[in-house]
Amino acid sequence: MTRQVEVRSGMYRDSVGLMQVSRDLRALDGVSSALVAMATELNVDLLVSMGFEQPDGVTPSDLIVGIEAADEDAIARAHTALDSALAAGPSGAGLSDGSREVPPPTILAAARRAPAQLALISTPGRVAAIDAADALAAGLDTMIFSDNVSVEHEVALKEIAADTGLLLMGPDCGTAVVAGVGLGFANVVRPGPVGIVAASGTGAQHLMALLDGVGIGVTHCLGVGGRDMSSAVRARSTLTALDRLDADDTVSTIVVVSKPPAAEVAELVTAHAERLTTRTVLGYLGAGQPDLTATAERVAAAVGLSWVAPRRWGGPVPTSRQGFLRGLFVGGTLCDEAMLIATSELGVVASNIPLDGGRRLDASLTATGHTFLDFGDDAMTVGRPHPMIDPSLRLERLEQELADPTCAVVLLDIVLGVAAHRDPASDIAALVRQYDTPVVVALIGTRDDPQGLEAQATALAEAGALVHASNAAATREAIALVRRSRA
Amino acid sequence: MTPGPAADLTVVTAGAQMFADALNSQGVATVDVAWTPPVAGTEDALTAVMLDRRRVGANAKALTAMTSAGAALVDVRPAHAALDLEPGHFLHAGPPLTWDRMPGPLRGALIGAVVYEGLADTAEQAEARLDAGKFTFEPAHHRGAVGPMAGVVSSSMWMFELHDETTDHTACCSLNEGLGKVLRYGAYSPEVITRLRWMGDVLGPALQTATRVTGPIDIVAIIAQMIQMGDEGHNRNRAGTLMLLKEWLPALIQSGLPTGDIADVVAFVSGNDHFFLNLVMPACKLMTVAASGIPGSTVVTTMARNGTDFGIQVSGLADEWFTGPAQVADGLYLGNYGPADANPDIGDSAITETAGIGGFAMATAPAIVRFVGGSVSDALATTRRMYDLCVGENPRWALPIMDFRGTPTGIDVTSVLRTGQLPQINTGMAGRVAGVGQVGAGLVSPPMRCFERAAEALARRVSP
Numbered sequence: 001m002t003r004q005v006e007v008r009s010g011m012y013r014d015s016v017g018l019m020q021v022s023r024d025l026r027a028l029d030g031v032s033s034a035l036v037a038m039a040t041e042l043n044v045d046l047l048v049s050m051g052f053e054q055p056d057g058v059t060p061s062d063l064i065v066g067i068e069a070a071d072e073d074a075i076a077r078a079h080t081a082l083d084s085a086l087a088a089g090p091s092g093a094g095l096s097d098g099s100r101e102v103p104p105p106t107i108l109a110a111a112r113r114a115p116a117q118l119a120l121i122s123t124p125g126r127v128a129a130i131d132a133a134d135a136l137a138a139g140l141d142t143m144i145f146s147d148n149v150s151v152e153h154e155v156a157l158k159e160i161a162a163d164t165g166l167l168l169m170g171p172d173c174g175t176a177v178v179a180g181v182g183l184g185f186a187n188v189v190r191p192g193p194v195g196i197v198a199a200s201g202t203g204a205q206h207l208m209a210l211l212d213g214v215g216i217g218v219t220h221c222l223g224v225g226g227r228d229m230s231s232a233v234r235a236r237s238t239l240t241a242l243d244r245l246d247a248d249d250t251v252s253t254i255v256v257v258s259k260p261p262a263a264e265v266a267e268l269v270t271a272h273a274e275r276l277t278t279r280t281v282l283g284y285l286g287a288g289q290p291d292l293t294a295t296a297e298r299v300a301a302a303v304g305l306s307w308v309a310p311r312r313w314g315g316p317v318p319t320s321r322q323g324f325l326r327g328l329f330v331g332g333t334l335c336d337e338a339m340l341i342a343t344s345e346l347g348v349v350a351s352n353i354p355l356d357g358g359r360r361l362d363a364s365l366t367a368t369g370h371t372f373l374d375f376g377d378d379a380m381t382v383g384r385p386h387p388m389i390d391p392s393l394r395l396e397r398l399e400q401e402l403a404d405p406t407c408a409v410v411l412l413d414i415v416l417g418v419a420a421h422r423d424p425a426s427d428i429a430a431l432v433r434q435y436d437t438p439v440v441v442a443l444i445g446t447r448d449d450p451q452g453l454e455a456q457a458t459a460l461a462e463a464g465a466l467v468h469a470s471n472a473a474a475t476r477e478a479i480a481l482v483r484r485s486r487a
Numbered sequence: 488m489t490p491g492p493a494a495d496l497t498v499v500t501a502g503a504q505m506f507a508d509a510l511n512s513q514g515v516a517t518v519d520v521a522w523t524p525p526v527a528g529t530e531d532a533l534t535a536v537m538l539d540r541r542r543v544g545a546n547a548k549a550l551t552a553m554t555s556a557g558a559a560l561v562d563v564r565p566a567h568a569a570l571d572l573e574p575g576h577f578l579h580a581g582p583p584l585t586w587d588r589m590p591g592p593l594r595g596a597l598i599g600a601v602v603y604e605g606l607a608d609t610a611e612q613a614e615a616r617l618d619a620g621k622f623t624f625e626p627a628h629h630r631g632a633v634g635p636m637a638g639v640v641s642s643s644m645w646m647f648e649l650h651d652e653t654t655d656h657t658a659c660c661s662l663n664e665g666l667g668k669v670l671r672y673g674a675y676s677p678e679v680i681t682r683l684r685w686m687g688d689v690l691g692p693a694l695q696t697a698t699r700v701t702g703p704i705d706i707v708a709i710i711a712q713m714i715q716m717g718d719e720g721h722n723r724n725r726a727g728t729l730m731l732l733k734e735w736l737p738a739l740i741q742s743g744l745p746t747g748d749i750a751d752v753v754a755f756v757s758g759n760d761h762f763f764l765n766l767v768m769p770a771c772k773l774m775t776v777a778a779s780g781i782p783g784s785t786v787v788t789t790m791a792r793n794g795t796d797f798g799i800q801v802s803g804l805a806d807e808w809f810t811g812p813a814q815v816a817d818g819l820y821l822g823n824y825g826p827a828d829a830n831p832d833i834g835d836s837a838i839t840e841t842a843g844i845g846g847f848a849m850a851t852a853p854a855i856v857r858f859v860g861g862s863v864s865d866a867l868a869t870t871r872r873m874y875d876l877c878v879g880e881n882p883r884w885a886l887p888i889m890d891f892r893g894t895p896t897g898i899d900v901t902s903v904l905r906t907g908q909l910p911q912i913n914t915g916m917a918g919r920v921a922g923v924g925q926v927g928a929g930l931v932s933p934p935m936r937c938f939e940r941a942a943e944a945l946a947r948r949v950s951p
Contacts, residue, residue, distance in 0.1 A: 010907075012523040014503045038524075059527035061907070102871040103521035105906035109875040110499040110518040120510070122502030123522055127530050130905060131501050131522075133537035140499060145506065156538040163540065181496055181515050184506060389505070418509040 001032070001068060004075055005052050008063040011086065012038065014122075018063075019385060021085045025067065028081060030074030035066045036082060040124075042383035107131055111138035120183050121170075122146055125378075128171060129153040136160050136168070143223070144170030145184050147378045151232050154225065158236040167240050172378070173223035174201025174386070175417075177208070180219060185388055187417040188448035192217015193303055195251035195278075197241040199226045199258045201376075202331025202415055203285065203292060205444055206471055207257055210296035212446040213469055214308050219250050226332070229261035235269050242269075246276040253302045254278050257295065259336065260286040287344070287355075291337055291472040310470035313461040317481065318438045323408030325349075325482045326401045327372035327475075328394055330387040334413045334442060335374040338475040345479045346370050353377050367404070370482075373397065388420045395427055402435035408485045409438050411478040413471060414460075416445030416453065425456040429463035438481055439465045442474035529904045529939055532946035536901055539949045541783025549778040549786040549802045550879040550897045553842065556777035558658070558770035559703035561650045563695040565687070567642040569659050570630050574604055578627040580638025580835045581793025582808040586617060586624070590794035590830050592673030595921030596637035597624075599675030603683050604641045610675055610922075628789060628800075631776065632659040633768045633835040635761075636671035636917055637794070644683070645691030647766055649706060651773040658769035658776065662686055662694070665759040667924060672917045673830075674924040685751075693744055693752045700738035704731070706770040711884050713763070714844060714894070719852035720767045721836055721845030722913040722928060727763035732756050768835065771842035778897070780805040785945060786878055787898040790841045790910065790933055794833035794917070799937045801900055804944055811936030816916050818929010830919040832931045837912045843881050843896035846911035846930065847873040851886045855913075861930075869911050870895065876902045876910060900945065903938045 013021075018036050025034035033050055037043040039058035048054050052066040065082065069075045104110035107119050119135035121128055125148030132149075135142040136157065144157075149171035161168040169176050175198070176183040180191050185201060189208050194216060198204030201223065208218050222244065224237035238256065245254050254276070261269060261284070273280040281302055283295035290298065293310060300307045325342060329335035335353060342349050343358065349370040350359040365373060374380070375387040375394045387394050401407045414424050432439045441460055445453040457467045468474035500507040501520040510517050525533050536542065566572040577600055579593055589597070598613040601622065607613035616622065627634045634640055638661075646659040661671075664682060668674040698704065709730045716726035732753065739749050756762050775788040784802035791798055796810040813831035820828070839845035849856065850870035853863045861869075867888065873895040874880070880893030898910050909932035916927040 014522075017504055061524050061527055102868055102875065104518060105521055105523065105875050105908065106902060107499050107501055107520055108902075110501075110520050112874070114497055114516070114518050116497040116499045116518060118496065119499040119501065120506055122500075122506055124524070127525055127534070129534050130525065130530070130537045130901075133542075134905075135499065135501075137543045138499075145502070153534060153538060156540075160538070160540060179496060181498075181510065181513055183498070183510070186509075385503075418513065419505055 001070065002072060002075055003052060003068045004066070005047070005055055006065040007039070007055050007058055008065065010061065011063045012061060013063070013086070019390065021082065024085065025078050025081055028074065028078055030070040031067060031078050032070070033068040034078060035064070037064055038062070039064045040383055107134045107140070108138045111140060116140060118143065118178060120145065125149050125171070129157060132157050132168065133160065136164060136166055139164070139166070141167045142169065143173050143176050143183055144168070145173060147172040147381060151227055154227060155233055158233060161240070162236055167222065167244060168237050169223045170225045173225055175204050175221065176223045177218060177221040182418045185415065185417050185419050187212070187446045188450070189446055190217040190448070191219050191250070193250070193252040194218045194299060195245035195248065195254050196221040197238055197245065197254065197256045198223055199228065199333065201333065202413070202444065203257050203333030205331070205415060205417065206292050206334060207255065207296055209444050209446050210293060210310060210470065211299060213310055214300055214305060216300060216303055216305055220245060220248065226259070229258050229265050229269070231262040231265060235261065235265050238269055239272050242272055242276060242280070246278045251278060253299060254280040255283055255295070255299050256280065257283045257285065257292070260284045260289065285333065285337060285340070287340060291341065293470040293472045310468065310473060312469070312473065313457040313467040314465060315461070317466070318464065321408055322485045323406045324367070325370045325409050325411060325478055326367060326407045327411040328398055328401065329372065329374050329413050330376050330394065331413050331415055331444070332374050332376050334444070334471045335372055337471055338411060339372050341472060341475045342370060342372070342479060346482065352379070367401070388415055391421055391424060391427060395431065398428065398431055402431060402437045407437055409440060409478045409481045411440050411475060413442045413444060414456065416443070416449040416451045416456065418450060420451070423451060425459040429459045429465065432460070432463040432465045440474050440478040440481070441465050441467045442471035443467050443469060444471070523907060526904045526907055526935060526939065529942055532942040533901060533904055535946040535949045536785060536942055539783055542785060545781045545784035545803060546786055546878045546897065546899065549781050549784040552781070553774045553778040553897055554881045554883060555653060556774040557651045557653050558649045558706045558773045559652070560647060560698055560706055560766060561703050562648040563645060563691055563698050564648060565642070565691070566640050566644050566646050566659070569646045569648050570632060572640065572642040574642045575606060575621070576623045576625065576642070578630060578632055578634065578638065578640040579624055579793060580627060580634050580636065580833060581791045582796050582798030582810050583626050584793050584795055586620070588795050590833065591919050591921040591923070592830050592833055592917035593637045593639070593794050595673030595675050596639035596670050598921065599670045599679055600639045600641040602675065603680050604643060626791070627835060628791060630659070631657060631772065633772045633838050634661055634671065635663070635764060635768065635836045636834040636915060637673055638835050639670060643687060645687055647769060649766070649769040649773060650703070651777065654777045656773055656776055658772040660765045660769040662690060663759060663762045663765040665755070666761065669924060672915070672924040673921050675922055689748050690752055690755060693739060693742065693748060694735065696742045696744070697735040697738040700742070701734055704734050706766050707883060710767060710770060710844070714848055714851050714884055715887055717852055717854050719845055719848040719855070719913065721764065721839040722915070723760070723852050723855045724763040724767060725760045727767065728760060729757065731763055731766065764836065767844070768838050771838040771844070774842045775838060778802050785900045787841055787900060790837040790912070791835045792832045792837065794830050797832060797933045797937055799933060799941060801941045801945065803948065804941065807944065809937045809940040809944065811934030814931055814934060816914050816929035816931035818916065818927055820927035821925065824918070824926035828918055828923070828926045829916045832914060833917055834914065836914065840910055840912050841898065843877070843894040844884065846913040847895050848884070848886060849911070849913070850888050872908060873911065875906065876908060900938050900941050904942055909933055909935065
């Protein structure tokens with residue numbers, strides 16, 4: 001067995017791209033382990049934990065390569081593959097004329113290359129505020145996909161945006177639709193009369209998918225970030241987003257989806273919504289508030305279309321053993337919604353993102369009783385891609401829960417869309433087949449999503465999972481299974 | 488809200504390539520940033536500075552000030568008159584430094600200047616007196632003056648005096664001595680001193696007469712023309728030199744001076760392709776000083792080297808220097824000289840790049856790209872890269888090859904640190920040893936450290 005560590009300076013690639021390169025290297029004959037990553041503290045620790053020697057004096061702008069292989073030949077093959085993968089560089093169809101055009105090193109430089117309206121930022125959270133300030137200075141509406149941006153920086157950015165009349169979406173804005181174009185983890189939606197203002201990601205995606213399910217289109221969905229309605233941020237982006245939607249004649253109904261705002265912020269938003277000329281549905285999520293499915297039903301009523309209950313795929317209800325409910329989510333809002341329903345039916349639940357009055361899991365995230373994990377939480381995504389792209393962490397946990405004798409039912413969400421994993425269902429379906437534990441899935445997607453909503457649902461149902469297009473309905477069925485097992 | 492169908496939307500993407508791919512697959516055009524992390528260790532300072540609400544407006548103001556400043560040659564006078572410079576007090580290039588840290592070329596130039604002023608009889612005596620601390624030194628920038636290479640100015644040296652009517656600032660620069668063994672490259676042999684005496688006795692007074700008769704000469708306008716004629720204003724000043732001479736000629740001819748002197752003056756000026764550099768530099772100084780002292784601005788207003796340290800000044804921080812070790816230029820050497828013979832970077836002439844020409848206007852000077860070790864396409868790429876480091880363009884100075892785009896103007900400290908790309912400076916190289924003179928020419932960059940320190944200081948001035 002041969003091990004080799006190499007440092008390449010001055011070569012930056014994004015973490016998702018490097019993850020793919022690492023994976024391709026590991027797949028080579030004779031290569032047992034490989035890591036190609038930027039030398040962040042986290043990645044260096046990772047390299048060491050993989051049994052490689054710690055490289056000296058590296059900075060996050062250095063690329064580190066660790067390869068473990070059967071022999072020198074395999075190392076050489078890995079190097080050849082690495083060189084060609086890195087030489088290929090970023091793909092994609094920019095506006096570069098391919099001659100001697102210098103690629104833009106900053107957002108402002110890019111905005112000077114071609115007239116643009118919007119910036120989409122997914123740079124590392126620690127420095128994303130720098131890029132966002134640059135985008136606002138360039139006069140662009142800005143979406144920050146990156147998480148781990150501090151609330152102080154968020155407020156400062158939103159003040160700059162307000163100074164200049166620009167919309168800042170995020171930080172941690174997973175989803176947006178602007179003029180029918182999906183940004184980030186967006187679903188493919190058909191144009192229609194609805195405009196959405198949503199905290200961040202999966203709540204908005206779920207609402208769009210539910211509306212799509214009854215044929216209601218969405219023209220814009222503006223994400224404002226999970227903290228926008230907090231006392232610190234004072235709904236700065238929500239108010240701008242409401243004005244933008246109000247000014248758009250194609251929008252006849254506005255929906256606001258958010259966790260319950262701080263009291264004084266709720267007043268601000270309600271007062272602002274009352275001044276708009278467009279009808280506005282406020283859909284706050286929380287104890288005693290309607291769930292997303294109920295909100296979708298209210299929107300359908302406002303638009304004047306009839307409501308049909310969201311679909312369910314799957315066979316008869318399986319038998320389940322005694323034990324606890326385990327929720328494994330990639331969507332924070334979906335996890336919150338499921339916990340709200342579960343808490344009201346089953347009592348206090350534990351989580352890494354506990355509700356008020358909920359139990360917080362310790363750092364080991366060991367399940368205790370009814371337990372819900374959000375794999376998309378900031379703390380779980382430091383230095384790694386979001387679980388909608390890289391499902392490995394959740395798959396590992398899923399297998400562990402399925403094998404756990406104290407687990408009665410597993411509740412999962414799967415989120416489809418343009419930037420999500422190409423086929424999230426198949427790995428999950430394979431695990432569902434291997435174990436007897438019942439699995440209930442909330443499948444969030446639209447008719448036009450590239451993964452194929454029907455195909456994903458069918459693959460899961462055929463493996464024995466119970467699949468719902470409504471997260472609330474999925475949660476209720478999972479709870480019913482837990483209850484029946486206890487009876 | 489952005490109106491119309493998706494085809495009208497163009498999105499700038501920075502970060503994960505998959506989001507750009509997802510947009511392209513929806514038929515949306517993207518401009519993808521070739522993003523790299525900021526220079527390690529500068530993240531917090533950069534964030535504070537980028538989030539400073541004054542920054543964008545302050546930088547716009549700095550750009551306007553820089554590109555609207557005027558620069559007219561109004562007089563030619565000795566330094567004691569133009570700058571109140573006393574005998575025994577000397578100006579030098581770059582940030583402040585003490586005699587013990589001065590490099591060979593600067594020591595050589597000071598030795599020559601001491602001899603020229605009659606403050607010592609021999610070079611040895613001059614050096615002994617300098618060593619003994621008999622004289623005082625000050626950066627030329629502190630007096631609103633600039634000097635190429637060693638930049639040494641003593642009280643009886645003749646100066647060009649340029650004036651900006653917009654701001655009422657004045658900037659001065661010595662008269663260019665030509666190439667080879669010259670004081671500014673650290674040479675102090677008798678031929679150097681003899682030439683300086685002729686410049687004081689004949690050249691200076693003749694140009695004073697010509698300038699006073701001709702009236703203010705608009706140097707900004709001559710620069711606008713020269714950069715359309717293949718001069719970048721730092722390492723090539725051929726067209727500018729001849730255009731200036733053309734302005735002076737009628738007055739020189741009618742001056743009543745001995746025709747031999749007039750012929751000598753004309754031959755000296757027209758025989759020195761760099762003569763006009765010493766007018767470009769104070770013109771650039773007037774532009775950059777106009778942009779200095781704007782709170783919150785991250786625009787660089789000075790880049791200058793003393794052969795030991797490279798120093799920059801930033802608009803929002805006024806006259807504070809931020810220094811790092813000066814680098815040795817990369818380029819071509821004269822004769823048998825090599826890298827070991829070259830002194831680290833020296834001179835105030837990087838004021839030209841600070842004002843957006845020199846290395847920044849490389850695209851307009853294809854004739855000299857081989858001299859500084861590059862190809863024509865490198866020159867075009869350099870200017871394109873410099874646009875990305877600058878807050879804007881100077882419409883008065885248009886580059887024909889760039890489709891008459893203005894020169895890249897106003898280096899932004901934050902852009903340098905965010906991209907890790909440094910301003911490119913075209914420069915001459917002085918010999919390491921005092922007395923040698925010029926050994927080559929090439930390209931050089933400031934040390935990143937200057938920008939790191941400036942960003943930290945800018946961050947400290949951001950009110951919370």
